[in-house]
Amino acid sequence: MIIQWVLSLGLVLCLFYAFMQRGKSKLVSFAIAATSIAGIYFVLFPEETNELAKWMGVGRGADLVFYCWIVISLIVSVNLQFKILNLQEMTTELTRELALRAPREPQNNA
Amino acid sequence: MDALWVVIPAFNEAQVIADVVAGVRARYSNVIVVDDCSRDETGTNALRAGAVVLRHPLNLGQGAALETGIRYALSRGAEYIVTFDADGQHRVADIAVLLDRQHETGTDVVVGSRFLGAAHGMPPLRRIVLKLAVAFMRLTSGVPMSDAHNGFRLFTRRAAERIRIRQNRMAHASEIIEQIGSLGLSISEAPVTIVYTEYSLRKGQRLGNAVNIIWEMLLARLHK
Numbered sequence: 598m599i600i601q602w603v604l605s606l607g608l609v610l611c612l613f614y615a616f617m618q619r620g621k622s623k624l625v626s627f628a629i630a631a632t633s634i635a636g637i638y639f640v641l642f643p644e645e646t647n648e649l650a651k652w653m654g655v656g657r658g659a660d661l662v663f664y665c666w667i668v669i670s671l672i673v674s675v676n677l678q679f680k681i682l683n684l685q686e687m688t689t690e691l692t693r694e695l696a697l698r699a700p701r702e703p704q705n706n707a
Numbered sequence: 708m709d710a711l712w713v714v715i716p717a718f719n720e721a722q723v724i725a726d727v728v729a730g731v732r733a734r735y736s737n738v739i740v741v742d743d744c745s746r747d748e749t750g751t752n753a754l755r756a757g758a759v760v761l762r763h764p765l766n767l768g769q770g771a772a773l774e775t776g777i778r779y780a781l782s783r784g785a786e787y788i789v790t791f792d793a794d795g796q797h798r799v800a801d802i803a804v805l806l807d808r809q810h811e812t813g814t815d816v817v818v819g820s821r822f823l824g825a826a827h828g829m830p831p832l833r834r835i836v837l838k839l840a841v842a843f844m845r846l847t848s849g850v851p852m853s854d855a856h857n858g859f860r861l862f863t864r865r866a867a868e869r870i871r872i873r874q875n876r877m878a879h880a881s882e883i884i885e886q887i888g889s890l891g892l893s894i895s896e897a898p899v900t901i902v903y904t905e906y907s908l909r910k911g912q913r914l915g916n917a918v919n920i921i922w923e924m925l926l927a928r929l930h931k
Contacts, residue, residue, distance in 0.1 A: 675929070682930050689875055692765045693775045696741070700779065701750070701760040 601640055608636045625676070632669065710786035712737040713802070714779075715758070716772030717793035721747035723906065728756035730799045731791065739779055740793070741772035749793075769858075770879025774872040781867055788862045794907040797859045801899040805861040808897035815866035815892040816883075818852065819859035824898030830908070836917060844881055847924075848888040852896065856880045859899050866892050877916055878923040885924075 615629035639646050639662070646658025655661045713731050717724055717740050724740065731738050740753035744766040754760045761775055773790055780788045789805060791797050797819075805817045821829070822841075837856060844855040858880070862870070869890050874882040887894050 678926055679930050682926065685875065686873070688765065689767055689771050692763050692767055693771070693778070696761040696763050696775050697779055697782075699762070701754050701762070703754055703757045703759065 604640045605637055608633045608640065611636075628672075709737065710784070711735055711789065711802075711806070712739060712780035712783065712785040712787070713789045713791050714773060714776030715740045715753075715791050715793050716743060716769045716776065717741065717745065717749050717753065718743040718766065718769070718772075719745045719747050719749060720793040720910070721745070721749045721752050723795045724749050724793055725752040725756040727791075727793055727795050728753050728758045731802075732757045734799055735802065737780075737783070737785070739776045741776040743767060743769070743772045768876035768879075770872045770877070770882070771875040773879060777862070777867050777872075781864065785867070786864050788864075788867050790858055790860045790862075792858045792907075794910045795904065796901050796907045798900050798902070801859065801897075802861075804897050804899060805859070808895055809861055809863065812895045813893075814895040815863050816887055816894045817861040818854065818884075818894060818896050819857045819899035820852070820854035820896040821857060821899060821901040822853045823896055825900045826903065827900065828903035828908075829901070830903075840881075840917065843921075844884050847881075848885045850884050850888045850894060852884065852894075854896070855884060857899070857901070859901075874923060874927060876919075876923065878920045878927070881920060881924055882927070 611633040612630055615626045615633060618629065619626040639658075643658065646661055648658075650656065650658045650661040653661065655664065713735055715724075715727065715731075715738065720727075728738055728740060738758040740750070740758040740760050742750035742753065742760055742762040744763045750760045750762050759779070761779055763772065763775065776790075777788055787806065787809070789802050791802070801819060801824075805819060808814075808817045822837075826834075837854065841852060841855045845851055860883070866887075869892065870883060870886045872879045872882060884894075886892075
């Protein structure tokens with residue numbers, strides 16, 4: 598089926614991205630790789646998600662995938678927030694340094 | 708008093724900043740206004756009124772402006788640093804009240820309390836939210852306070868050198884109290900009078916910001 602090929606190709610690209618990221622963060626690289634491999638497997642064998650869902654006590658495979666997607670999205674979102682905080686800290690320090698280097702003194706400082 | 712520096716963070720306060728600076732300068736010579744990238748004449752008016760002006764080239768928020776002003780004051784040899792609002796809510800006479808309290812107690816930080824003093828013109832809903840904030844801060848920081856979000860504070864040099872404000876925006880007030888608790892600094896409160904005007908209420912933070920503050924504090928804790 599076409600959708601299986603499209604999804605598999607997308608997930609293979611994710612796997613490639615995980616490989617490229619291994620130098621920056623081993624944990625993130627591993628998480629992306631593991632998620633991509635699991636995704637490829639379930640795209641190729643969709644009935645397996647039903648089996649896994651039953652085993653985990655979730656009604657349908659589609660529900661299980663949906664719940665996992667929510668959790669992964671939250672983790673990605675928090676990770677992005679941390680990256681934004683790091684950038685914000687750098688911007689703040691740079692802005693502060695510029696302000697501290699150029700104080701304007703009043704003419705008649707009594 | 709040469710060892711005391713007053714730090715005033717300001718953003719678009721051209722309308723009132725000159726009066727505020729002049730009022731403080733009538734009693735204390737060292738005034739720093741941190742112009743947080745105002746789009747109006749805040750910096751120029753503060754300079755004309757006699758303040759040292761530091762200008763952020765980007766708008767960062769009140770917490771960041773305070774940290775910039777405190778660092779500058781420390782570099783100029785300040786022994787006491789008072790943080791003071793730019794919107795005219797605080798009374799200059801109360802700086803002496805904070806200073807006297809510090810001398811009496813010897814504490815590292817003295818925080819002004821409108822609930823020990825007076826708050827003229829405070830809307831009832833704001834009073835309720837501030838009381839809830841006090842209870843929340845007591846729970847999270849363990850520091851017993853009667854007023855958690857008052858921008859009128861006095862830091863000794865020892866305290867100012869240790870506290871590092873990383874919350875750029877309004878969560879800095881809670882962050883300061885948390886750091887006082889975690890760094891083991893001593894704290895006391897002094898009664899001050901806050902005068903709410905139509906201008907200060909319009910300029911002040913919205914009550915809905917409480918949710919943002921809680922979110923920012925939670926993120927900061929996870930990010931440590």
